[in-house]
Amino acid sequence: MRNLTPDTITQAFADYAKGAPSARTRELLVSLAGHLHRFVRDNKVTEAEWGAAIAALTRAVAFTDDKRNEYILFSDLLGVSSLVDMVNASTGGTPSSVLGPFHIENAPELPNGGDLWKGQVGEPLVVSGRVVDDKGAPAAGTVLALWQNAGNGLYAQQDPGQNPTNYHARLKVAPDGTFAFSTVRPLSYTVPDDGPAGDMLRALGREAWRPAHLHMIVQAPGRKPLITEFFPEDDKYLDRDAVFGVRAGLVLPFKRTADRSALPANLAARESLPLPVWTATIDVTLPAA
CATH class of the missing domain: 2.60.130.10 (Aromatic compound dioxygenase)
Structure with a gap:
């Protein structure tokens, strides 16, 4: 899709997923993307801020093993x-x-x-x-x-x-x-x-x-x-x-x-x-x- 804007990218994501084999999976991921897009727009997230979030998730790998899962901990602490x-x-x-x-x-x-x-x-x-x-x-x-x-x-x-x-x-x-x-x-x-x-x-x-x-x-x-x-x-x-x-x-x-x-x-x-x-x-x- 050409000529994307901050207001049309969420619909574009949904359109790209029309062929999803699971309707429920599509529903969940399209909704998730929509919430993330809205978060970025509403808060005017900078590249540095989003990079810091990606870095935190990347670091979580080093703390995750069979005795501890940092991603579950994030889920718990975020409520x-x-x-x-x-x-x-x-x-x-x-x-x-x-x-x-x-x-x-x-x-x-x-x-x-x-x-x-x-x-x-x-x-x-x-x-x-x-x-x-x-x-x-x-x-x-x-x-x-x-x-x-x-x-x-x-x-x-x-x-x-x-x-x-x-x-x-x-x-x-x-x-x-x-x-x-x-x-x-x-x-x-x-x-x-x-x-x-x-x-x-x-x-x-x-x-x-x-x-x-x-x-x-x-x-x-x-x-x-x-x-x-x-x-x-x-x-x-x-x-x-x-x-x-x-x-x-x-x-x-x-x-x-x-x-x-x-x-x-x-x-x-x-x-x-x-x-x-x-x-x-x-x-x-x-x-x-």
């Missing part, structure tokens, strides 16, 4: 990962949230009532709760994928001193939907900020902190997995989470108890945990199938 989650979320049940970068497929199985803490650094936490369907019936056969950071604030993938699957587990709930396990109280931590995504944070005057949280994927038979995370209500970073993952329905009280008899009866470490111990109740309601 895109969270927005994709929210626009696709179910309207009922326990809210979903972002997956995060540290999930391990096929983590070791943990018996219901099992112990993840094992006397490691940090304050022990007892988690118990129940999983029900949208009618309130026990979600029998549900498996929980669990993961979190350790008592030093690091995930196993970040810390060569930890077992590669430390604080990662799969737990099958009881027939009545109940579950319990002991672990460590998670800590607030900073997302990696030594790469171009961190440069973006500093350019915006933002922090890299995430509030403490427990990750969970709830996998119930015949239902789409619920990817979510739970936050202690006393964390000071709840209202400035770097990746925008906090939802009101996922903020819970973490309480301390010195009453051993108040701990779940099936807890393997019930008699050995040092008191007082932190406790949290996580009751999950699955969205309609």
Whole structure:
């Protein structure tokens, strides 16, 4: 197409893509190009500014490997990962949230009532709760994928001193939907900020902190997995989470108890945990199938 102008280039892009084999792919890419074109026009982006953006994306390659993906980090810090989650979320049940970068497929199985803490650094936490369907019936056969950071604030993938699957587990709930396990109280931590995504944070005057949280994927038979995370209500970073993952329905009280008899009866470490111990109740309601 000849005689392009800033006002006609977006339509030209759409016209060039008329032969796309996938209508949905064309729809998405034409829309993306249109938003980018509008961004350039509205902000009168200079060549130097656009070059800096390309350089940041190029630098991201050097920070991306099987343990870290700088492009996912950009997505998280820009709020895109969270927005994709929210626009696709179910309207009922326990809210979903972002997956995060540290999930391990096929983590070791943990018996219901099992112990993840094992006397490691940090304050022990007892988690118990129940999983029900949208009618309130026990979600029998549900498996929980669990993961979190350790008592030093690091995930196993970040810390060569930890077992590669430390604080990662799969737990099958009881027939009545109940579950319990002991672990460590998670800590607030900073997302990696030594790469171009961190440069973006500093350019915006933002922090890299995430509030403490427990990750969970709830996998119930015949239902789409619920990817979510739970936050202690006393964390000071709840209202400035770097990746925008906090939802009101996922903020819970973490309480301390010195009453051993108040701990779940099936807890393997019930008699050995040092008191007082932190406790949290996580009751999950699955969205309609």
